Amino acid sequence: MPRWRPLLAVLTAAAVPAALLALPAQEASARPNFQAPFPCGTAIRAESFAHAPALDIFRNPTSATEGAQLVAPAPGVVNQSYSNPAGAGNIIQINHGGGWFTTYIHLQSRAVGVGYRVVRGTPIGRVGHTGETSNGVSHVHFEMAVDRNGDGQAEWGYVNNERTPPVFNGVTYGTGNSQTSQIVSRNCGTAVDEIGVFRPSNGSWFSPGRTVATNWGEPGDLPFAADLDRDGYDEIGVFRPSTGNWHTPGRIVYTNWGEPGDLPVTGDWDGNGLTDVGVFRPSTKTWFARGRTLATNWGEPGDLPVAGDWNGDGADEIGVFRPSTGTWFTPGRTLATNWGEPGDLPIAGDWNADGVDEIGVFRPSTKTWHRPGAVMQSNWGEQGDLPIAGNLS
Structure with a gap:
């Protein structure tokens, strides 16, 4: 039964005051949307053994x-x-921002070095049994932690009081010793966002090369795309100002929320992997x-709202495009100046899968889609189309 034995001292839970082990996680920023550290669809088994909340993780089958x-x-x-051959073997730790860290022990090999920037799904190494404390059993000893003492x-x-029960895809594991959990990884990477349009004239939704939906939505609806169920994909939806209702195909998501004149904006405001609506x-x-x-008291009449993860911390922030000046703002700073034209409709997305969102526009007058420094799409879309962006497939 593999267990991690400390190199410096063996501490038991009984030796540490309960109050010290249970310091509140709110000392860190909102938890990122962690997924299991294996490729999408991988079946794994997580064992807490006697060292919860740390986990020893195996592939299914174990072989x-x-x-x-x-x-x-x-x-x-x-x-x-x-590498620490006399103890934990090959070790990697990732700083996910906001005080959140993950650590991987006993690796066969390491694919990333200090300072390497990763996005969800970036290969970081391979599972092994290096280090004397692996007991010669192949597994990854995994720990999730909060930097409670601020040492970076x-x-x-x-x-110790920094380890915290791991959360994968919104589910918490390792809350007690001797637990076994069967998990299928939902770590499907950080996809490049796609552009799309809602065509109110006929209720059609398109992304380049395919039809997303037909005969859905009404004139006057304002479109959005959002991951409302943490499945890693964005759903199309509309805010209907006439009723204050928010719809996705097949259901009403929210009722009687919002007013005529409100402009919809969606984002993961807490960094928990769940997108919510806003106005x-x-x-x-x-x-x-x-x-x-x-x-x-932020923004001006005439501003067009956007939202995005502008700094890669896992949480979305509000923003605006001000067509009168071609300026883009998020609270406290300017995102871009002298970019965009009156008549442009703003979008935001992760166009290169680096975990950071960038601004963009749909220019109906020329049927072109732009991001700073590049044309994303030309001769696509029509006058009257309303743009969306997201992981639509």
Whole structure:
């Protein structure tokens, strides 16, 4: 039964005060949308043994574990990558921002070095049984942690107050010893976002090369694309100002929320992997998400809202395109100046799968789609189309 034995000291849970082990995770920023550190669809088994919340993870079947590929569970920067043959073997630690870290021990090989920037799904190494403390059994010893002391890294390998139960795809594991969990990885990478349009004149939805939906939506509806169920794909939807209802195909998502004149904006406001709806209310310069106010006295009438993860921390922020000046803002800073034209319709997306969203526009007058420095699509779309962007497939 593989267990991680500390190199410096063997501490038991009984030796550490319960209050120290249970410091609140809110000392860190909102948890990123972590997925299991194996490629999409991989069947794995996680065992807490006697060292919860740390997990020993195996492939299913166990015979497939040695040499199995590991991938990053969320965007971040590698802050540790080294070998300790007398102890833990090959080790990688990733700083995911906001105080969140993941650590991988006993690796067969390491594919990334310190300072390497990863996105969800980036290969980081292969599972092995290196280090004397692996007991010669192939597995990855995995720890998720919060930097509670602010030293820019996370303690690992022994009972400490920075380790926290891992969360994959919104499900928490390792809350107690002697737990076994069967998991299918939903780590399907950070896809390049696609452009799309809603054509109110006939209720059609298109992305380049395919029809997304037909005969759905009404004139006056305002479109959005959002991952409302954490499956990694964005659904199309509309905000219907006449009723204050929010629809996706086959269901009403929210009722009686929003007002005529509100402009919809969607984002993962908490960095938890779940997109939620919001609105910009130009009449009061207020931004709302359900149950809370995102910003007050920010923006101007005539601004067009966007939202994106502008800094790669896993959480979306509000923003605006100001057509009158060609300026793009997010609270506290300017995203771009003198870019875009009156009549352009703004979008935002991760156009290169680096985990950071960039601005873009659909220019109906020329049927072209632009991002700074590049034309994304030409001669596509029609006057009257309303743009969306997201992982639509």
